[in-house]
Amino acid sequence: MSLVRIIALIQRHLYLYQRSLPRIMEIFFWPLMDLLVWGFITVYFQRFNIGLPRFVSFFLGALIFWDILYRAQQGISISFLEEVWSKNLLNLFVSPMRPCEFLAALMTISVGKMLTAGAASALLAWIFYSFNIFLVGISLIPFVFNLLVMGWAIGIISMSAILRYGQEAEVLAWGLGFLIQPFAAVFYPVSILPIFVQPIARMIPASYVFEGMRAVLETGAIPYESLMKAAFLNGIYLALAIRFFYYNLRIVKEKGLLLHRGTE
Amino acid sequence: MGLRVIEVNHLTKLFGNAVAVNDISFSVEEGEILGFLGPNGAGKTTLIQLLLGLITATAGEIKILGIDLIKDREAILSQVNFSSSYVSMPTSLTLWENLSVFAKLYGIKNHEGKIDSLLTLFEINHLKDSLTRNLSSGQQTRLSLAKALLNSPKILFLDEPTASLDPDIADKTRTLLKSIRNKSRTTILYTSHNMKEMQEISDRIVFLDQGEIIACGTPNEIIQNFEEENLEDVFLKIARRKVENIE
Ligand SMILES: Nc1ncnc2c1ncn2[C@@H]1O[C@H](COP(=O)(O)OP(=O)(O)OP(=O)(O)O)[C@@H](O)[C@H]1O
Ligand SMILES: [Mg+2]
Numbered sequence A: 001m002s003l004v005r006i007i008a009l010i011q012r013h014l015y016l017y018q019r020s021l022p023r024i025m026e027i028f029f030w031p032l033m034d035l036l037v038w039g040f041i042t043v044y045f046q047r048f049n050i051g052l053p054r055f056v057s058f059f060l061g062a063l064i065f066w067d068i069l070y071r072a073q074q075g076i077s078i079s080f081l082e083e084v085w086s087k088n089l090l091n092l093f094v095s096p097m098r099p100c101e102f103l104a105a106l107m108t109i110s111v112g113k114m115l116t117a118g119a120a121s122a123l124l125a126w127i128f129y130s131f132n133i134f135l136v137g138i139s140l141i142p143f144v145f146n147l148l149v150m151g152w153a154i155g156i157i158s159m160s161a162i163l164r165y166g167q168e169a170e171v172l173a174w175g176l177g178f179l180i181q182p183f184a185a186v187f188y189p190v191s192i193l194p195i196f197v198q199p200i201a202r203m204i205p206a207s208y209v210f211e212g213m214r215a216v217l218e219t220g221a222i223p224y225e226s227l228m229k230a231a232f233l234n235g236i237y238l239a240l241a242i243r244f245f246y247y248n249l250r251i252v253k254e255k256g257l258l259l260h261r262g263t264e
Numbered sequence B: 001m002g003l004r005v006i007e008v009n010h011l012t013k014l015f016g017n018a019v020a021v022n023d024i025s026f027s028v029e030e031g032e033i034l035g036f037l038g039p040n041g042a043g044k045t046t047l048i049q050l051l052l053g054l055i056t057a058t059a060g061e062i063k064i065l066g067i068d069l070i071k072d073r074e075a076i077l078s079q080v081n082f083s084s085s086y087v088s089m090p091t092s093l094t095l096w097e098n099l100s101v102f103a104k105l106y107g108i109k110n111h112e113g114k115i116d117s118l119l120t121l122f123e124i125n126h127l128k129d130s131l132t133r134n135l136s137s138g139q140q141t142r143l144s145l146a147k148a149l150l151n152s153p154k155i156l157f158l159d160e161p162t163a164s165l166d167p168d169i170a171d172k173t174r175t176l177l178k179s180i181r182n183k184s185r186t187t188i189l190y191t192s193h194n195m196k197e198m199q200e201i202s203d204r205i206v207f208l209d210q211g212e213i214i215a216c217g218t219p220n221e222i223i224q225n226f227e228e229e230n231l232e233d234v235f236l237k238i239a240r241r242k243v244e245n246i247e
Helices: A003-018 A021-047 A055-085 A089-093 A099-129 A133-169 A172-183 A198-202 A205-219 A224-255 A258-263 B044-051 B073-077 B095-105 B111-121 B137-149 B167-184 B195-201 B219-225 B231-246
Strands: B004-015 B018-029 B033-037 B059-064 B080-084 B155-159 B187-191 B204-209 B212-217
Touching (some): A003 A021, A003 A099, A003 B095, A021 A055, A021 A099, A055 A089, A055 A099, A055 A133, A055 A172, A055 A205, A089 A258, A099 A133, A099 A224, A133 A172, A133 A205, A133 A224, A133 A258, A205 A224, A258 B044, B004 B044, B004 B187, B018 B044, B018 B059, B018 B187, B018 B212, B033 B044, B044 B059, B044 B155, B044 B187, B080 B137, B095 B111, B111 B137, B137 B155, B137 B167, B167 B187, B167 B195, B195 B231, B204 B219, B204 B231, B212 B219, B219 B231
Parallel strands (some): B033 B187, B080 B155
Antiparallel strands (some): B004 B018, B004 B059, B204 B212
């Protein structure tokens, strides 16, 4: 692996963001909209006293964490799409750049996007609702790390599908995360799900993070066991996602589709 | 005889059941400008992509600069480069930013000087801080060619590089490519549908049709073999013959 090449690939995206107001605004726009709409709905419900003690906190925490997961994923899939849209993919793949360097660069960009978006939504939640995500305390770090790795896995899978199937699969770059959302216990505990769906939720690392977040807010106790499970699952998924990427790269080269992906 | 920088043996590429490249063998010598000619769908682009390892071969062997493509693709890629009218560079970056990103990808030391001299060579130095999206398509082509020369490649693969250039710039580009070849012994593989251009620039022409080499030689040899006046007539003869066969 060449660090210089990884930095070059990251720099290309920094140049892009540095002068693209829409791209920068996008990082703030969705968290802002989510927080405004869902935040006020929860405050409204709270007023009728539904009875859940930390209802608003749970919801705002979930929104921030979801945004973190989503941005981590997009940091990969959208950055890849930027290369497709600019017909630059072929230029990259005829350079000495290795696929693993490409992945490493996208994963780093994903960290950057996630931290920016996470900080933005945390700040907005604090401004609008005086909600302080740092109440979660030190367990914030393993939570965020797990969300990041899961975001990587989803991002790499959607990127691989786009590489393989082209524009038809582009919707995955935005949609794949939402496909998982209902089972990820984002806004409600796993126990609410129908019995037969619960095993699916248990296979999703984020479900442990979201449940853990609620547990910390409620009791203050850090759910070490859940975090371990999430990390274990994430390790497996990330490894599978990377294999999936290499597999698709091989197929695309056999079918001669790299040219089409770069120029369609 | 010069050094063989490309050796291709019994190369075949099938897409499903369709044959795009059919058991072809050829070699290219250092400093040679080799033109690939052939009707649409003849297999020129596929062949270039095979040589760059962007497409995996169904069968056959490719050796570039003495290195087996399958065994060490990266060692080859750092010494060759590619440009085509169908790829472009990120449009929201300036010319200079784009070239500096690629200079780093190719591991060029002290790339500032190199970038400056290439921008000057292609007469786009005054645009170096402009966004790439503001370039005309001919200027973008020249930027893409500048990228292709960043690593002072030993072999240059050019797939229809002059497709969007005006006759003046296209002519300048050909002169430039020839002078680069003369100065640095760069080997150039070239495709174009412009027969005059091919006749003028190529030392040797490989005529492809339906994935097979149907003629190979200097432009004059090919013209004489087919008993025609020029390459364009040779091309038409081959294309029309195909139609007759179908009818
Ligand atoms: N990815 C692919 N999948 C299936 N068939 C393909 C693929 N790429 C090329 N082909 C087929 O292989 C043959 C050769 O195509 P290629 O693009 O190499 O031709 P070409 O000589 O470059 O033509 P042109 O002059 O139009 O650029 C064509 O019949 C084409 O339809
Ligand atoms: Mg072609």
